[in-house]
Amino acid sequence: MATYVILALFGFLCLAGFGLLFKKAGRPGWEAIIPVYSVYIMLKISGRPVWWLLWFFVPVINAIAAVVIYTDFVKSYGKFTIRQQAAAILVPFVFLPKWGIEKRTQYLGPSASSEFKQARHQQLRKSPAREWTEVVLFALLATTLIRTFFIEAYLIPSPSMESSLLTGDYLLVSKVNYGARFPITPISFPFAHSTLPLIYTKAYWDGIQLPYYRFPGLSEIKRGDVIVFNYPMDADSPYYRPVDKRENFIKRCVAVAGDTVRVINAQLYVNGKKSPEPAEGQQAYIVHTNGKPLDSLFTRSLHIDVKLKYSSKDYEMLMTRQAARQLQKHPGINNVIEYYQSVSGYNPGIFPHDKHFNWTLDNLGPIIIPKKGWIVKLNELTIPMYKRAIGVYENNKVKVAGNTIFINGKKATEYTFKQDYYWMMGDNRHNSEDSRFWGFVPEDHIVGKALFIWMSTDETAGFLHQTRWGRIFKGIK
Numbered sequence: 001m002a003t004y005v006i007l008a009l010f011g012f013l014c015l016a017g018f019g020l021l022f023k024k025a026g027r028p029g030w031e032a033i034i035p036v037y038s039v040y041i042m043l044k045i046s047g048r049p050v051w052w053l054l055w056f057f058v059p060v061i062n063a064i065a066a067v068v069i070y071t072d073f074v075k076s077y078g079k080f081t082i083r084q085q086a087a088a089i090l091v092p093f094v095f096l097p098k099w100g101i102e103k104r105t106q107y108l109g110p111s112a113s114s115e116f117k118q119a120r121h122q123q124l125r126k127s128p129a130r131e132w133t134e135v136v137l138f139a140l141l142a143t144t145l146i147r148t149f150f151i152e153a154y155l156i157p158s159p160s161m162e163s164s165l166l167t168g169d170y171l172l173v174s175k176v177n178y179g180a181r182f183p184i185t186p187i188s189f190p191f192a193h194s195t196l197p198l199i200y201t202k203a204y205w206d207g208i209q210l211p212y213y214r215f216p217g218l219s220e221i222k223r224g225d226v227i228v229f230n231y232p233m234d235a236d237s238p239y240y241r242p243v244d245k246r247e248n249f250i251k252r253c254v255a256v257a258g259d260t261v262r263v264i265n266a267q268l269y270v271n272g273k274k275s276p277e278p279a280e281g282q283q284a285y286i287v288h289t290n291g292k293p294l295d296s297l298f299t300r301s302l303h304i305d306v307k308l309k310y311s312s313k314d315y316e317m318l319m320t321r322q323a324a325r326q327l328q329k330h331p332g333i334n335n336v337i338e339y340y341q342s343v344s345g346y347n348p349g350i351f352p353h354d355k356h357f358n359w360t361l362d363n364l365g366p367i368i369i370p371k372k373g374w375i376v377k378l379n380e381l382t383i384p385m386y387k388r389a390i391g392v393y394e395n396n397k398v399k400v401a402g403n404t405i406f407i408n409g410k411k412a413t414e415y416t417f418k419q420d421y422y423w424m425m426g427d428n429r430h431n432s433e434d435s436r437f438w439g440f441v442p443e444d445h446i447v448g449k450a451l452f453i454w455m456s457t458d459e460t461a462g463f464l465h466q467t468r469w470g471r472i473f474k475g476i477k
Contacts, residue, residue: 006218007174007451010093017096021077024100025107035473039069046072047110063147063191067139074099075111080120082138089142090150140190147191149180149215152448154228154248160426160433161250163280163303163320165226169471170455171250173228177449179217184210184244184444194245206242212444221422221446223270225253226476228447229424232393233438243444250450251434252278252427255369257420257443262365263436266340266429269365279477281427282318287327288335289313295330302326307431318431339430351439354384361429361436370421370440377414378405385439386415393442394418419443450476 018038019029025045032038036053043050048069055065067089074088077099087095099105109116146152156169165171175181185204189196192203221227227250234246255261255270262268266283268275284307291313299306302323308316316339319327328336340362350359351367359365368376370389376382383398383405390407391398394417399406407415421440426432435441456471 013093013097017092017098017100020100021073021096021107024077024105042069042073045107045110046076047112047116048072063143064136064139067142071138072112076108076116077105078108079105085138086142089146144190148175148183150175151451153454154250154450156250159305159431160428161226161252162282162305162318162428162431163323164252164278164427165250165450165453165476166303166456166458166468166471168457168459168468169453170457171450171476172452172454173448174451175448177218178221178446179214181244181444181447182210182213182215184212185242186210188245193248194241204242204245206245209242212243214443221253221256223254223256223259223275226250226450227253227422227424228450229441230445230447232441232445246445248447249424251424251432253422254425255423257369257371257422258374259369259423260365261367261369261423263361263363265342266338266362268425277321278427280320281429282320282431283324284339284430285317285319285324286335286337286339287315287317287333288337289315290332290334292332294332298330299327305428305431318428349437351436352384356381356384364436367423369423370417372417372420372443375414375416378412379403389417389421389440389442390415393421393440393444422446452476 015033018032022032022041022045023029027041027045031041039056040050040053043052046069052065052069056062058065070089071085074085079085079088079099084095108120111117152173152175154171154173156165156167156171159167185206185208187208188204194203195201196203228248229251230243230246231249232246234241254268254275259270260272261270268277282303282305294306294315299317302319304323304327305318306315307318310316317327324336324338327333341360343358343360343363346355346358347360350357350361350364357364367385368374370376370386376386378386380403383400387398387400390396397406397408405412420443422443423435424441425434425436453471453474453476456468456474457466458468459466
């Protein structure tokens with residue numbers, strides 16, 4: 001809650017600053033609070049053509065265009081130096097209100113116009129080619145810094161978090177909540193994560209890899225947070241990548257370091273207490289119909305996913321509990337029964353992938369989540385659970401010979417963990433690849449906290465209905 005209060009305060013100060021600067025240019029201050037329209041007004045104030053709004057629909061270019069428009073805007077108020085423009089980008093909640101209040105900062109005219117450049121040529125002193133070169137380089141640097149240390153956009157690619165988050169939701173992910181992670185692979189191509197588009201080659205150079213370091217954050221990771229992190233199992237890929245270049249995943253953190261996790265009949269328990277279910281999380285149900293075709297418009301409106309069709313009458317479906325209640329009342333539905341996988345024989349796909357554990361997605365545990373400084377006793381039951389964390393995530397050589405365990409060539413009966421770990425699960429519990437398959441997520445894999453949805457599209461809908469207007473600027477719970 002404190003994090004959201006701080007972010008709301010920063011947002012209010014930014015909007016207030018924009019409003020005050022708009023007034024100095026002869027515009028009503030309220031125009032600053034209207035999304036998209038406020039950018040249109042900034043273009044008018046700075047003298048850029050209105051068609052520049054089209055750049056916002058072009059990936060990569062949109063980030064550069066945003067910085068160019070913003071720097072043009074502050075130049076219109078006499079902020080010509082790189083220091084002033086960097087301040088406006090990195091700490092706008094300080095400098096925008098400051099410039100809006102102080103009398104010496106006044107609107108000088110549209111900075112992108114030729115008349116402005118001629119009148120201020122002594123202050124600008126740059127050729128058009130040099131100015132554009134500096135603008136593009138500054139935009140690249142500014143957007144890279146913002147994406148690395150402050151906030152980054154993220155697209156939901158799969159239904160593992162439905163119905164809390166839908167495929168096609170565009171999120172803003174905060175790097176400052178848990179503290180920004182300093183780049184482990186510092187030399188990489190701007191705006192590309194691990195692979196360059198079109199040519200599909202590495203977008204980074206792994207000749208230099210820095211040790212893990214995280215800046216102080218606004219809060220600790222808490223149970224219930226929706227978190228973006230690097231996929232832990234990517235370390236086993238034949239296309240091995242450094243930690244910060246592994247695929248981004250998004251799940252809900254259901255247990256933190258030191259917690260004990262257990263799942264009984266699809267119900268999650270943390271430290272022996274039943275864990276609250278996500279309000280819009282999906283469960284699996286067996287649906288018995290009277291044999292008539294399902295109303296696809298109705299099921300789609302409830303975000304119901306037909307996972308399996310057993311017969312002309314029986315289905316396995318994924319839906320929220322609210323949707324299940326509504327479906328039960330629908331004509332043609334005989335029964336809706338919640339489904340879960342009971343305890344069965346050894347399943348090699350379920351963590352910890354060992355014959356001693358006959359676990360399923362809906363019945364597993366108890367599992368203790370490793371905590372920095374925690375000492376675990378090593379034996380035939382604990383080593384399957386913690387071998388990967390000790391060996392892969394904490395860079396040790398682990399060997400098991402019969403009942404004897406060796407770490408870095410020395411016999412070991414216990415191990416002290418060097419970092420915290422977390423247990424992640426999707427809200428769509430029966431359609432999510434998560435910790436039940438691959439175990440713990442190490443602290444150094446954490447990217448950031450998902451804050452809110454800034455855009456949402458449905459590619460399966462018609463052109464006029466692809467934008468989910470009701471989800472725009474929706475907070476993530």
